[in-house]
Amino acid sequence: MYVLGIESSCDETAVAIYHTEQGLISHILYSQASTHSEYGGVVPELASRDHIRKLVPLIRQTLHDSGLSSSDINGIAYTAGPGLMGALLVGAATARSLAWTWQIPAIAVHHMEGHLLAPMLEENPPQFPFVALLISGGHTLLIEVSGIGQYRLLGESLDDAAGEAFDKTAKMLGLPYPGGPRLAELAEQGRERFKFPRPMTDRPGLDFSFSGLKTFTLNTINNSEQTQQDKADVAFAFQQAMAETLGIKCKRALQQTGLKTLIVAGGVSANRAIRTSLMNLAHEQGAQVYFPRPEFCTDNGAMIAYAGCQRLLAGQNQNLEIFARPRWPMDELLSL
Ligand code: KG4
Ligand code: ZN
Numbered sequence: 001m002y003v004l005g006i007e008s009s010c011d012e013t014a015v016a017i018y019h020t021e022q023g024l025i026s027h028i029l030y031s032q033a034s035t036h037s038e039y040g041g042v043v044p045e046l047a048s049r050d051h052i053r054k055l056v057p058l059i060r061q062t063l064h065d066s067g068l069s070s071s072d073i074n075g076i077a078y079t080a081g082p083g084l085m086g087a088l089l090v091g092a093a094t095a096r097s098l099a100w101t102w103q104i105p106a107i108a109v110h111h112m113e114g115h116l117l118a119p120m121l122e123e124n125p126p127q128f129p130f131v132a133l134l135i136s137g138g139h140t141l142l143i144e145v146s147g148i149g150q151y152r153l154l155g156e157s158l159d160d161a162a163g164e165a166f167d168k169t170a171k172m173l174g175l176p177y178p179g180g181p182r183l184a185e186l187a188e189q190g191r192e193r194f195k196f197p198r199p200m201t202d203r204p205g206l207d208f209s210f211s212g213l214k215t216f217t218l219n220t221i222n223n224s225e226q227t228q229q230d231k232a233d234v235a236f237a238f239q240q241a242m243a244e245t246l247g248i249k250c251k252r253a254l255q256q257t258g259l260k261t262l263i264v265a266g267g268v269s270a271n272r273a274i275r276t277s278l279m280n281l282a283h284e285q286g287a288q289v290y291f292p293r294p295e296f297c298t299d300n301g302a303m304i305a306y307a308g309c310q311r312l313l314a315g316q317n318q319n320l321e322i323f324a325r326p327r328w329p330m331d332e333l334l335s336l
Contacts, residue, residue: 001312002025002074002075003018003076003305004017005076005303006076007114008078008083008087008091009079011042011047012029012300013029013030013054014030015028016028016304018309027302028058032050033178036177044087047084051087059098075312076107077312079109080109080323080328081328082326082328092324107312107317108318109304109311111299113330114303117303119265128145128146129144129147129259129261131143131145131154131250131254131263133246133249133264133265133278135269135274136162136266136267137167138161139161140157140208142154142155142249142250144259148307149333151330154253156207157208157209161210165214166183169183170182172214172217172218173186180267180268180271183235184271187238190233190237192240194234194237196240198248206253213241239273246278250262250282251285255285260285260288261289262288264291269297275291314336316336
């Protein structure tokens with residue numbers, strides 16, 4: 001079965017084709033970063049308009065790259081939420097219309113379930129059950145995963161998401177949007193100098209809070225001369241605080257659940273310092289850690305095609321409704 005995956009929840013238009021036996025056939029991504037960079041963040045209306053312009057040509061291109069025609073496609077998976085309403089509607093309406101025209105099923109995919117399953121696209125995929133740390137621009141979630149759709153929330157951010165904290169800190173350092181990867185680059189030139197707090201690690205529990213870290217960072221920047229080295233040292237200290245805080249909570253989650261497998265996904269999991277820190281932690285705990293390849297940490301169509309494919313294979317199918325939910329709690333998902 002060939003499944004076409006469509007991702008349009010935020011500022012990336014992405015399309016992929018996944019095959020049940022052959023795996024990932026092809027994937028394409030168009031980033032709107034240059035459209036939004038002059039505004040310092042995503043402008044929802046511009047995002048929707050850009051998805052409208054790019055989505056159908058990208059679908060054509062993906063079919064062409066795969067050597068397939070529309071009649072080969074057996075199902076369509078599209079991101080239905082969470083995300084920006086207008087952006088989601090472009091993907092949902094396109095997916096539903098194509099499915100109706102091609103007389104095939106379409107399935108609404110939860111964006112964070114897509115991230116969660118992204119490590120399954122790699123050669124040595126993790127086995128259920130596992131602990132998942134999802135760190136993206138909009139979410140920071142620790143979940144006990146027993147199977148697809150079997151999610152027990154262990155902890156989440158009470159304020160900013162991990163990626164949001166990276167982006168806001170990058171902005172304070174005068175770095176252009178999208179800030180997370182820029183901050184990581186700057187941190188490479190940083191030295192061990194400032195000691196930032198590890199929020200909410202001094203009390204039990206698995207929730208996160210990053211807004212205090214942001215304020216601490218701002219004060220440190222304001223109290224420095226703001227030379228390039230000062231900024232690099234702040235970036236280094238911030239990234240180290242994030243890596244260690246995430247590590248402490250993952251260690252607790254593994255201990256609490258008794259599980260020996262950790263998966264880490266979402267845009268921030270592309271961060272090298274965070275990957276290294278979590279690999280070391282897993283090693284100490286005698287656990288295995290799995291990440292998607294960096295390009296599948298951030299938004300992509302492959303993870304949506306994969307997640308939708310699993311649900312279609314399980315016989316899940318939906319009516320013709322154009323389904324889009326900007327907010328969509330993960331525990332509402334059906335288990336397979
Ligand atoms: O998963 P994602 O692509 O989109 C959402 O679902 O939100 O995550 C985007 C987030 C952004 O905040 C971005 O700055 C952050 O992931 N990010 C990074 C890195 N690459 C992407 N943060 C830190 N280091 C990186 N290398
Ligand atoms: Zn995402």
